Amino acid sequence: MAKSKKLKNVTVSQVFKTIIWPRKKYLGIGLVLIIISRLAGLVVPGASKYLIDDVIPNRDMSMLKWLILAVAAAIVIQSVTSFALTQILSVEAQHLISQLRAKVQRHIIQLPIRFFDNTKTGELVSRIMTDVEGVRNLVGTGFAQMIGGVLTSLICLGLLIYISPLMTAFVLIPVAIFGVISLKAFGKIRPIFRDRGVINAEVTGRLTETLGGVRVIKGFNAEAQEIKIFEAGVTRLFLNVKESLVTTSLVTSAATLLLGLASAGIMGIGGYQIMNGELTYGDFVSYTLFLGFLIAPILQMSNIGSQFTEAFAGLDRTEEILNTPLEDDGGHRTLKLEHIHGDVVFDRVSFAYEEGKEVVKEISFKAPAGSVTALVGTSGSGKTTIAGLAASFLNPDCGTITVDGHDLQKISLQSYRSKLGVVLQDDFLFEGTIRENIIFPRPNATEEQVQQAVKAAHVQEFTDRFPEGLNTLIGERGVKLSGGQRQRIAIARAVLADPRILILDEATSNLDTESESLIQASLKTLMQGRTTFVIAHRLSTIRQADQILVIEQGNIAEQGKHEELLEKKGRYYQLYTYQARI
Numbered sequence: 001m002a003k004s005k006k007l008k009n010v011t012v013s014q015v016f017k018t019i020i021w022p023r024k025k026y027l028g029i030g031l032v033l034i035i036i037s038r039l040a041g042l043v044v045p046g047a048s049k050y051l052i053d054d055v056i057p058n059r060d061m062s063m064l065k066w067l068i069l070a071v072a073a074a075i076v077i078q079s080v081t082s083f084a085l086t087q088i089l090s091v092e093a094q095h096l097i098s099q100l101r102a103k104v105q106r107h108i109i110q111l112p113i114r115f116f117d118n119t120k121t122g123e124l125v126s127r128i129m130t131d132v133e134g135v136r137n138l139v140g141t142g143f144a145q146m147i148g149g150v151l152t153s154l155i156c157l158g159l160l161i162y163i164s165p166l167m168t169a170f171v172l173i174p175v176a177i178f179g180v181i182s183l184k185a186f187g188k189i190r191p192i193f194r195d196r197g198v199i200n201a202e203v204t205g206r207l208t209e210t211l212g213g214v215r216v217i218k219g220f221n222a223e224a225q226e227i228k229i230f231e232a233g234v235t236r237l238f239l240n241v242k243e244s245l246v247t248t249s250l251v252t253s254a255a256t257l258l259l260g261l262a263s264a265g266i267m268g269i270g271g272y273q274i275m276n277g278e279l280t281y282g283d284f285v286s287y288t289l290f291l292g293f294l295i296a297p298i299l300q301m302s303n304i305g306s307q308f309t310e311a312f313a314g315l316d317r318t319e320e321i322l323n324t325p326l327e328d329d330g331g332h333r334t335l336k337l338e339h340i341h342g343d344v345v346f347d348r349v350s351f352a353y354e355e356g357k358e359v360v361k362e363i364s365f366k367a368p369a370g371s372v373t374a375l376v377g378t379s380g381s382g383k384t385t386i387a388g389l390a391a392s393f394l395n396p397d398c399g400t401i402t403v404d405g406h407d408l409q410k411i412s413l414q415s416y417r418s419k420l421g422v423v424l425q426d427d428f429l430f431e432g433t434i435r436e437n438i439i440f441p442r443p444n445a446t447e448e449q450v451q452q453a454v455k456a457a458h459v460q461e462f463t464d465r466f467p468e469g470l471n472t473l474i475g476e477r478g479v480k481l482s483g484g485q486r487q488r489i490a491i492a493r494a495v496l497a498d499p500r501i502l503i504l505d506e507a508t509s510n511l512d513t514e515s516e517s518l519i520q521a522s523l524k525t526l527m528q529g530r531t532t533f534v535i536a537h538r539l540s541t542i543r544q545a546d547q548i549l550v551i552e553q554g555n556i557a558e559q560g561k562h563e564e565l566l567e568k569k570g571r572y573y574q575l576y577t578y579q580a581r582i
C-alpha cells in the first residue's frame with residue numbers, strides 16, 4: 001500500500017466539482033439561512049448604540065419597547081435558522097458519507113484478488129468506514145460556520161471602519177498576521193491527518209486479525225505479544241493526535257494573543273477618542289461588540305481549518321483507493337457468454353507474482369468440458385496459482401487460457417464467474433444460518449433446489465440432528481460446526497450454484513471415516529458433468545480424475561491417468577509411494 005508521502009493531494013477545485021457543486025441546492029439554502037442568521041446576530045450590537053446614545057439619555061420608553069422587541073425577534077430568528085441549518089446540512093453531510101462509503105466499498109470489492117493479498121482486511125474496513133467521515137465537515141455545519149464566519153467578519157469589518165477607521169486599521173495588523181500563521185499551520189497538519197488515516201488503518205487491520213485468529217494466539221500463548229503490538233499502535237495514534245493538537249492549539253493561542261493585544265490597543269485608542277469627543281459611548285460599546293463578531297469566527301477558523309484539513313486528508317486516501325485499477329480496468333472483457341460449455345485450454349501460460357520470478361512456466365494442457373483435472377505436486381509447486389488462473393482470479397503474463405475457444409481475458413467477468421464455482425480448503429462461511437450460507441450464490445433458489453443441494457452434499461445428515469435444522473446459527477466463520485460439516489455446507493453451496501466450471505481445493509484435514517466417505521460422495525455428485533480443477537489431496541479423487549497434472553516448480557512434470565502414471569514409475573509414482581503430500 002502506498003505510504004502517505006506518495007499520495008497525490010486532492011485539490012480544492014476537484015472537491016468543489018465533485019462534492020460542493022452537486023449539492024448546490026442544499027448549500028444554497030444553507031447560505032441563505034446563514035445570511036439571515038448572521039444579519040439577525042448583528043441586531044444586538046447595533047441596538048446597543050441606540051440604547052446608550054439615544055434611548056437612555058432621552059428616556060424614550062416607547063423606543064425602548066421597540067428595541068427590545070427587535071432584539072427578541074432577532075434572537076428567535078437566529079435560533080430557528082440555526083436549527084434549520086443543522087437539519088439541512090448535517091443530514092446532507094451524513095447522506096454524502098453513506099454514498100461515499102458505498103462507492104468505496106463497490107470499488108474495493110471489484111479490485112483484483114492480488115490487491116487483497118497485499119492489504120489487510122481491517123485496513124480496508126477502516127478505509128471504507130473512517131476515511132470518508134471527514135467530508136461531513138465540507139458539507140455539514142463546518143462549511144456553514146466558515147461561510148457564515150467570513151460573511152459576518154466582512155460586514156463587521158465594514159461597520160468597524162465606518163465607526164472608527166483608526167481603531168480598525170490597528171485591528172487589521174494582528175488579523176493579517178494570524179491569517180499567515182493559520183495558513184502555514186494547516187499546510188503542516190494535512191500530512192499529519194493523512195498519517196492518522198494510515199496508522200488507524202494499520203492498527204484496525206492488526207486488531208481485526210488478532211481477534212479473528214484468537215485461537216492461534218491463545219494456543220501459542222501469544223496474548224502478551226498481541227497486547228504489546230496493539231499498545232504500540234494506539235500509542236502511535238496518540239502521538240499523531242498529539243502532534244496535530246500542538247499545531248492547532250498554537251493557532252488558537254496565537255489568535256487569542258494577537259487579538260487580545262488588539263483589544264488592549266482599542267481600549268487605549270477608544271478611551272482617548274472618547275475623551276477628545278471624537279467617539280460616543282454608544283459607538284465605543286457597539287464597536288467592541290462588533291469586534292467580538294469579527295474575532296469569534298476568526299478564532300473558530302482554527303477549528304474549522306483543522307476540520308477541513310481532516311476532510312481533505314481523508315479524501316486524499318479515498319481518492320487513492322478509487323484510482324486503483326479495477327479487475328477489468330482496460331474494458332477488454334466485453335465478451336458476454338450466455339452459455340458456457342466448459343472446454344478449457346491452457347496454451348503456454350506463464351505467470352509471476354513478482355517480476356522475474358515465474359511461478360507458472362509456459363504450461364499447456366486441455367481440460368475438456370465435464371472432465372476432472374487433478375493438480376498434484378509438492379507444496380509451493382504452483383497448483384493454487386494454476387487454479388487461480390483458471391478461475392480468472394489471476395491473469396496470465398504470457399500465453400492464453402481459452403474457454404470454449406474464447407480468450408478468457410476477453411470474457412466479461414460477470415458472465416464467466418456466474419458459471420464458476422469455488423470450494424476452497426478453508427471455505428468461508430458467513431455468520432448466519434446454514435440455509436443462508438448455502439443459498440448465498442443463488443438467493444432466489446426454490447426450496448426444492450435447496451433441498452436437492454442439501455441432499456447431494458449430505459448436509460441433512462447433521463442438520464437433522466439440530467432442533468433448528470437448516471436454520472441453525474453457525475457463528476462467525478462457522479465456528480460452531482466441525483470441519484467436515486463446514487466442508488459439506490460449502491459443497492452444498494456449490495451444488496446449488498450449479499456452475500459449469502468448478503475449482504476445488506480439497507481439504508487436507510483428516511476426517512473420521514464416516515465424514516470422509518460422506519464428503520467423498522458429495523464431491524462425486526458435485527463434480528459430475530462439470531469441468532473441474534481440483535487441487536487433490538485424496539487418493540480417491542485422484543483415481544477418478546480424467547487427467548492428473550503433476551506440477552513441479554511451475555511446470556507440468558507428468559500428465560496422465562492414475563494407472564498410466566504409476567506404470568511410468570516417474571515423479572507421480574514417487575509422490576504416491578512415498579506418500580508425500582500430494
Ligand SMILES: Nc1ncnc2c1ncn2[C@@H]1O[C@H](COP(=O)(O)OP(=O)(O)OP(=O)(O)O)[C@@H](O)[C@H]1O
Nearest residue numbers: 117353354359377378379380381382383384385386
Ligand atoms: N500472493 C502471492 N504473492 C507472491 N507469491 C506468491 C503468492 N501466492 C503464492 N506465491 C508463491 O508462488 C509459489 C506457488 O504457490 P502456490 O500457492 O501456487 O503453490 P501450491 O502448489 O498451491 O502450494 P500448496 O500445496 O502449499 O498450497 C510459491 O512459491 C509461493 O510462495
